[in-house]
Amino acid sequence: MLVLITYDVNTEDAEGRRRLRLIAKQCVNYGQRVQNSVFECLLNAAQAKMLKHKLCGIMDEKKDSLRFYYLGKNYQTKIEHFGTKVSYEPEGVLMI
Template sequence: MFILISYDIRHDKRRSRIAKTLKNFGTRVQYSVFECNLTAIQLSEVRSQLSAIIVPNEDSIRFYSLPKDAVTAIVILGHGVVTQDPIFYWTD
C-alpha cells in the first residue's frame, strides 16, 4: 500500500531520529514528508518504531493511505517523481 507520512516534531534530536527511522521504510520527498510502499506488517512496524520516539503531547505524525488510483493522479510541480515499488527479477 502507498502511504504518505508527514511529521511535525518539536525537538531537533527527535526529529532526526524520526527521519532516520523513516529512511528505512520509504523515500523522503520533502523535508518532513516520506512516500512509502509498505506491507501491512511494515506499516505496523514503522508505527511502532515512531511511537517509541515521539512525545505525544508535543509531536505529530500523520499517515495517509492512498488508493492505487489516487497514486496515479499525483501531480508534481517542479522536480521530483512519485515513489514506485522497486522491480525485482528472480533468475536461476
C-alpha cells in the same frame, strides 16, 4: 500500499532535535523523502504497522505530531506533482 508519512517535531531543545533525527532515520529506512518532513513509503500491512509503532514510540505526543495517509495499491492516480523536484517511481528500478 503507498503510505505518506508527515511529521512535525518540536525542535526547541536538544531532545526535540534528537527525536527529529530518529524519526527521519526510521522513515529513510522505509521510503523516499519527498519534502523536508514528508516521506512516501511503499509498505505491506505488517511493515506499516511496525513503522507506525516505532515512530509513535519516538515522538512526544505533547509536543510533536505524526500523520499517516494510506493511499493504497492504486496510488498512481492519487498523486500529482508540479515543480522542480523530479518525482520518482516507488516500484521502479533503484540503482545505487
